[in-house]
Amino acid sequence: MTAPHYHAHVDDPVAVGRRLKEARLAAGLSQRSLSLPGCSSAYISRLEAGDRVPSLQLLRKLAQKLGVDEEYLARGVERVDEGPPELVEAEVARRLGDFELARERYQAVLEATSAPAAREEAAGQLAQLRGETLAEEDRRELVPGGLDDPGDRARVLWRHSRTLLDRGDRKGAARYARDALALLDYAEDRELAGTREREFARA
Known part of the structure; x- marks a missing residue:
């Protein structure tokens, strides 16, 4: 049996898929929101499962969108600069x-x-x-003790999440979104929590 052939610049597809999924989840992105022209959410699912070998050009585009190094996605090694x-x-x-x-x-x-x-x-x-400093200062001021109602606190966190998302800081936005969803879950406002989660996934 002939051994499987991989692109010389790309690691085993299963390992690439695992790193791609980890980076996507860390960035707070759904497969749909990570999709690109010519790279559908279904194809990303196959990449993450290790069923496809991505080209370096595609990995470069995905890495840029995820905010990680393309070498990390391809071979698990980040450039040191x-x-x-x-x-x-x-x-x-x-x-x-x-x-x-x-x-x-x-x-x-x-x-x-x-x-x-x-x-x-x-x-x-x-x-x-x-922008990040203002958001963190507001968070410390409003969330620990400034607002007693979990729903009000969730709205503050959600507002900052959207602000960071608009600035392109998806990781920071995901952190605030997770906190907001946790508060809504604690307040048992499951309907609003579901709505917010879908909003963030589509963004």
Whole structure:
């Protein structure tokens, strides 16, 4: 029996499918919302099941939509591009919720380097951080104790989810959406929870 042939640049299709599904779920996307022209939700389902071998061009498009590295989807290896140390420090601080330090580090990159890629990254993250900081501050102020009714708190979180989604931050939007749906479930407002979940899946 002839061994199965895979594209040289792509890992075993089952492993590729597993990573694709994990990245899609982490991004809060349905198969339908991940679909592209020429790549239907049914085809994505087959990719995730390991029944199809995607081309590198398709993986690149899917990776861009998921916000991950195409090499990670293809072979499970992410490219390492450290850039200025301030850029790495800023990203770590942002992920830990220390937005003030992150802002300082991104600003330091703009002041200290002339590398176009690093400057573009820092400027873009600074712009996103302004919106992310406001959302996090509102969340801390309104959700822990500012609003007693779970439904009201869910509406606040849902509003921020939509704001981040409009800015293109699907991961941040998914985090707020999950919190909002959990509150609606706690309040036993299953009908509204179902409506919100379908809204996010279609977005």
